[in-house]
Amino acid sequence: MPLDESTRFVMRMFSKHYREAPLHMPDRFSKREFGFMFFDRQGMVRHVGFPQRAQLKNYLVEQVPAHVYYSCAYYEKPDAQTMAEKSWQGADLIFDLDADHVEGAQDLPYAKMLVRVKEEVIRLIDEFLLGDLGFDQDDLRIVFSGGRGYHVHISDPKVLKLSSHERREIVDYITGTDLDIDWVFPSTTFEIGRFKDRVDADRKRAMPLASEGGWRARMRKGIDSLLEELERLTNTEATMRLAEMFKDSKREIGKKTIEGLYKDLFGGRKGRRGVDRMRDENTFEVFSEKRHADAFMDLVDMRVRVKMKGETDEPVTSDIKRLIRLPSSLHGKTGFEVVPLDRDRLDEFDPFRDAVPETLGDEAVEIVLENPVQLDLRDERFDLGPGKAEVPTFAAVHLICRKQARIGP
Amino acid sequence: MTLDQLMSSVAYERARYQGRERVMEMLVDGSIDDHPMTTKVDATIELLSYPIARMIVSAVADPGFVRRYAIAEAKKANERLRNEDIPFVMKVAGELGLDVSPEDGGFSIDFADFLRFSAKMRSKSWKLVNQKIQKGRVQLTKYRLTRIIESVLTEKFSSELPLEVNEAILGKFAREIEEIKAVLEVRRKEQRTEGMGRVSIVRFPPCMKKLLEMIRAGENVPHSGRFALVAFLHTLGMDSEEILETFSTAPDFDERKSRYQVEHISGEISGTEYTPPECSTMKSYGICFDPDDLCQRIKHPLSYYRFKRRAFRSRK
Numbered sequence: 001m002p003l004d005e006s007t008r009f010v011m012r013m014f015s016k017h018y019r020e021a022p023l024h025m026p027d028r029f030s031k032r033e034f035g036f037m038f039f040d041r042q043g044m045v046r047h048v049g050f051p052q053r054a055q056l057k058n059y060l061v062e063q064v065p066a067h068v069y070y071s072c073a074y075y076e077k078p079d080a081q082t083m084a085e086k087s088w089q090g091a092d093l094i095f096d097l098d099a100d101h102v103e104g105a106q107d108l109p110y111a112k113m114l115v116r117v118k119e120e121v122i123r124l125i126d127e128f129l130l131g132d133l134g135f136d137q138d139d140l141r142i143v144f145s146g147g148r149g150y151h152v153h154i155s156d157p158k159v160l161k162l163s164s165h166e167r168r169e170i171v172d173y174i175t176g177t178d179l180d181i182d183w184v185f186p187s188t189t190f191e192i193g194r195f196k197d198r199v200d201a202d203r204k205r206a207m208p209l210a211s212e213g214g215w216r217a218r219m220r221k222g223i224d225s226l227l228e229e230l231e232r233l234t235n236t237e238a239t240m241r242l243a244e245m246f247k248d249s250k251r252e253i254g255k256k257t258i259e260g261l262y263k264d265l266f267g268g269r270k271g272r273r274g275v276d277r278m279r280d281e282n283t284f285e286v287f288s289e290k291r292h293a294d295a296f297m298d299l300v301d302m303r304v305r306v307k308m309k310g311e312t313d314e315p316v317t318s319d320i321k322r323l324i325r326l327p328s329s330l331h332g333k334t335g336f337e338v339v340p341l342d343r344d345r346l347d348e349f350d351p352f353r354d355a356v357p358e359t360l361g362d363e364a365v366e367i368v369l370e371n372p373v374q375l376d377l378r379d380e381r382f383d384l385g386p387g388k389a390e391v392p393t394f395a396a397v398h399l400i401c402r403k404q405a406r407i408g409p
Numbered sequence: 410m411t412l413d414q415l416m417s418s419v420a421y422e423r424a425r426y427q428g429r430e431r432v433m434e435m436l437v438d439g440s441i442d443d444h445p446m447t448t449k450v451d452a453t454i455e456l457l458s459y460p461i462a463r464m465i466v467s468a469v470a471d472p473g474f475v476r477r478y479a480i481a482e483a484k485k486a487n488e489r490l491r492n493e494d495i496p497f498v499m500k501v502a503g504e505l506g507l508d509v510s511p512e513d514g515g516f517s518i519d520f521a522d523f524l525r526f527s528a529k530m531r532s533k534s535w536k537l538v539n540q541k542i543q544k545g546r547v548q549l550t551k552y553r554l555t556r557i558i559e560s561v562l563t564e565k566f567s568s569e570l571p572l573e574v575n576e577a578i579l580g581k582f583a584r585e586i587e588e589i590k591a592v593l594e595v596r597r598k599e600q601r602t603e604g605m606g607r608v609s610i611v612r613f614p615p616c617m618k619k620l621l622e623m624i625r626a627g628e629n630v631p632h633s634g635r636f637a638l639v640a641f642l643h644t645l646g647m648d649s650e651e652i653l654e655t656f657s658t659a660p661d662f663d664e665r666k667s668r669y670q671v672e673h674i675s676g677e678i679s680g681t682e683y684t685p686p687e688c689s690t691m692k693s694y695g696i697c698f699d700p701d702d703l704c705q706r707i708k709h710p711l712s713y714y715r716f717k718r719r720a721f722r723s724r725k
């Protein structure tokens with residue numbers, strides 16, 4: 001297949017990048033499997049191992065892959081063709097979060113989408129990985145994927161041998177999957193920590209405390225903020241808001257129930273209202289009718305749990321031999337660098353400024369655009385109409401990779 | 410004291426007897442009984458009966474039996490531990506390499522240890538999401554901690570067994586070994602005809618019956634056949650241990666290799682749970698053996714099983 005001029009240009013630039021940029025090497029480098037996809041061939045080349053880093057560098061400079069992956073796993077023989085022969089020895093714990101897993105992010109324009117995904121990544125890291133799970137900042141390697149999201153790699157020795165099932169448990173923890181509401185709100189008739197399948201209609205539930213661990217604390221915080229939100233609203237506003245929240249409820253929750261629920265929580269003299277007792281006495285027993293209590297429980301399950309949960313792509317984390325993008329390689333569909341970051345740099349990180357490869361330079365290149373494009377790159381604003389335009393190399397690579405421009409006629 | 414003495418000296422006759430008893434109890438009841446230890450001598454004998462029991466188990470050389478024995482010993486240890494005081498439990502945990510700290514009213518362990526040693530417990534209450542976790546530590550009651558210790562011990566015992574056995578041991582316990590082997594053989598026969606636990610072999614489609622027979626007899630089964638059978642058993646709700654147990658009767662049973670395959674297909678390693686292929690695929694692999702009348706009416710081996718179940722019920 002003869003290559004068009006655009007592809008040849010991008011490959012030249014990628015090759016230059018791999019020649020000049022310092023390559024970031026994963027630990028246990030020689031035990032990792034590598035995989036590649038190319039501009040000029042179909043399919044994926046995998047089961048490749050590199051005993052030394054110079055060999056990988058040569059490969060990248062000469063073969064110029066469009067996408068570079070390495071295995072989160074390390075193997076006895078990384079280049080063997082079958083898994084049994086490879087002999088799995090362990091794998092980093094990986095979290096992958098991209099626009100597809102963040103509600104409402106898919107439909108945003110690219111730059112805004114990345115901002116939204118970053119918010120979720122920060123929550124994942126701060127709340128769950130550094131928070132509940134207690135990992136050390138030094139154990140996390142955060143990576144901008146070069147595409148639509150971020151990865152977090154954890155290589156703390158204690159996680160390397162975790163099985164797929166065990167990793168899925170961590171995902172379930174983050175996403176609040178199978179959270180047992182009867183455990184979160186222990187009923188006083190049973191011992192705490194004991195579970196019964198039977199559903200008892202009128203047991204007395206207690207509120208979880210914010211000082212308790214795990215999802216109990218998380219749910220309490222979520223409830224507190226829901227109550228604060230409602231408290232700030234007037235009576236009519238609040239009932240409207242509640243009606244809206246109950247729209248997706250499985251049961252029919254009518255106007256009367258909503259008003260009753262609101263009255264139970266916020267009616268009466270300040271200091272003695274249901275909401276005050278909930279906060280001060282950590283009790284759930286402030287409802288005058290079972291219907292109101294059940295409706296509130298629905299809110300907790302639908303709104304609070306969903307709001308407090310973290311996001312991450314389940315199959316990536318539970319796959320203990322996944323291939324994942326190599327930090328400091330380039331992403332063939334954006335031309336962005338797959339940038340390794342730490343937590344401190346993450347807040348300020350802007351892919352459109354910080355993931356544009358340094359190596360690409362700014363010599364002028366003539367490109368052709370089908371449609372007008374507006375773009376901020378390396379703190380420079382590009383406002384390009386359809387037709388010919390002259391732009392710096394780094395911008396040309398990005399636009400061509402994203403198929404928004406080409407070189408030549 | 411040397412191994413020789415333990416094996417032959419009259420002084421240890423009671424220990425040897427007790428060791429034999431341990432194994433036999435396990436064989437018959439699936440668990441090990443409490444032996445009262447009122448005197449110091451009792452305690453010593455009990456202690457010495459462990460290595461004896463382990464040697465007998467090792468000499469029987471049956472992977473399924475070894476595993477069951479390890480589970481039973483660990484369970485026994487848990488029952489004892491539960492009644493011990495907190496410092497003792499902590500000490501045992503520490504010796505087993507668990508990093509346990511006292512927490513108000515209970516204990517805490519690292520979440521990675523928790524995951525590893527609670528993996529077999531499938532109830533919702535053991536899920537990580539339903540634990541109190543702070544800074545990577547999972548809080549546990551004493552009851553749960555000793556249950557975790559039981560898992561650690563099961564893993565430890567399984568990895569230590571089978572021990573190497575010499576002629577002297579084989580000779581000394583020849584009678585017991587024969588006896589146990591005979592019992593295991595009878596059970597295996599029963600299992601073959603009756604089914605495996607919750608899964609009823611009578612309802613298997615002909616293809617799966619045949620594949621199972623072949624594997625158990627150690628015949629050469631193509632990879633596609635193993636795959637189909639494991640996926641089939643997995644979908645019926647058998648876990649990896651149970652499937653391995655079912656295969657372990659094969660004369661050439663290679664635990665390590667089989668475990669890898671089974672865990673791969675059941676999704677424990679790969680993260681993907683495979684489902685068995687449908688009849689047309691089975692046919693093209695040449696592993697649709699002796700289809701019967703019911704086979705004409707179904708498209709998937711699983712429907713065969715489900716269909717049979719219905720047929721069985723309605724007959725009652």
Ligand code: SF4
Nearest residue numbers: 614616688691697704
């Ligand atoms: S027809 Fe289907 S169920 Fe019957 S033996 Fe063949 S593969 Fe099995």
